Structure formats: structure tokens, C-alpha cells
Amino acid sequence: MRATKDPIRVLVVEDTAEIRELLRALLQEEGYKVVLAADGFQAVDELSQGDPSLVLLDLALPGMDGIALLRWMAANQGTKGIPVIVVSASAKSIPAEARGQVSYILEKPFELNELLSKVDSAVRPSMVGPAARAGH
Numbered sequence: 001m002r003a004t005k006d007p008i009r010v011l012v013v014e015d016t017a018e019i020r021e022l023l024r025a026l027l028q029e030e031g032y033k034v035v036l037a038a039d040g041f042q043a044v045d046e047l048s049q050g051d052p053s054l055v056l057l058d059l060a061l062p063g064m065d066g067i068a069l070l071r072w073m074a075a076n077q078g079t080k081g082i083p084v085i086v087v088s089a090s091a092k093s094i095p096a097e098a099r100g101q102v103s104y105i106l107e108k109p110f111e112l113n114e115l116l117s118k119v120d121s122a123v124r125p126s127m128v129g130p131a132a133r134a135g136h
Contacts, residue, residue, distance in 0.1 A: 007033035008123050011052040013043040013069065014087070015061050023056060023087075026112060027119070040064025044072060047079050053123050059088040070098040083122040087115070 010032045014020040017038075024034045035052060037043040039061045046052070055073075059066030066088065073079040074097075083103040086094065087110060094102060104118040 007031055008054070009033045009035060009050070009052040010119065010123075011035045011037060011043060011046050011055045013037045013040065013055060013061065013066070014058045015039060016058075019058075023115075026116070030116060030119075032119070038062075040066065040069040040072075043069055047073070047076075047082075051078060051082055053082070054119060055082055055084045056119070057084050057086050057088070059086060059090050059093065067093075067095065067098055070094070070101045074098065074101045085115075085118050085122055 008031075010027055012020055012023045012027070012034055014023065014036075015038050020036055020038065024036060027034045035046050037046050041064050043055070043057075044064070047055075057066050057069065061069075064072075066086065070084065073082065073084070080101065084101050085104045085106060086102050087106045087108065089108040092107075094105070103122045106115060106118060
């Protein structure tokens with residue numbers, strides 16, 4: 001478990017309740033503060049209330065999908081610098097103009113240890129060497 005005075009806030013945007021809750025439990029166990037959104041519109045609401053340190057994003061979402069959310073984040077000064085890890089079965093479908101917002105891509109199904117490693121690297125990039133980020 002990570003030790004920190006101020007927990008790092010992670011926004012999990014996932015429409016499947018079981019995966020959303022799994023990610024919440026996993027990240028909370030590691031010491032992260034987790035905020036949940038079931039679709040892109042809820043994610044925009046959460047992003048408007050305070051910037052997380054990281055967004056975990058599924059692409060296949062009802063209403064506003066993950067690609068639209070990436071474009072929205074990139075177009076907004078307050079959110080365009082927030083790292084995003086795409087966690088999706090359809091991760092290869094990210095258009096080039098939306099890829100700039102993405103720090104890492106994990107295709108479902110994913111390994112939990114790999115996810116935690118990417119999360120840690122994304123929230124503390126200055127502490128990770130270039131070789132560790134090469135899997136981008």
C-alpha cells in the first residue's frame with residue numbers, strides 16, 4: 001500500500017458496475033482516493049468539481065463515449081494536462097487527435113499488477129525512467 005498524507009484522486013470512468021467496483025477496491029487498497037463515473041457525462045461533472053490526478057477511462061460508454069470525453073478534456077484548459085489511462089476492449093479505435101491525452105492503453109482483459117504499475121507511473125512520471133514508460 002502506498003503511504004501518503006494526501007491521497008491521489010483517481011477518476012474511474014467505466015459503465016460496467018462490476019469492473020467499476022473492482023477498480024475502486026483495488027485502487028483504494030493501494031491508498032488512492034477513487035471517484036466513480038458510469039458514463040462520459042458523469043465524468044464531465046466530476047472533472048468540473050475538481051481535477052483528479054488521473055483518469056481511468058473505458059471507451060465504450062453510454063451517452064458521451066470515451067473518445068468524446070478525451071476530446072472534451074483536450075479542449076478544456078483545466079483538464080487537458082490530466083493523464084488518462086484507457087482501459088478498454090476497443091482501445092485500438094482511438095483516433096490520432098485524441099491520443100495526445102492518453103498516457104497508457106490497457107486492453108481488457110488486463111492484469112491487475114500491470115494496471116497498478118501504469119497508474120503509479122502516470123501519477124508519478126518524474127520518478128519513472130524512460131524505459132518504464134516505453135510500453136506507452
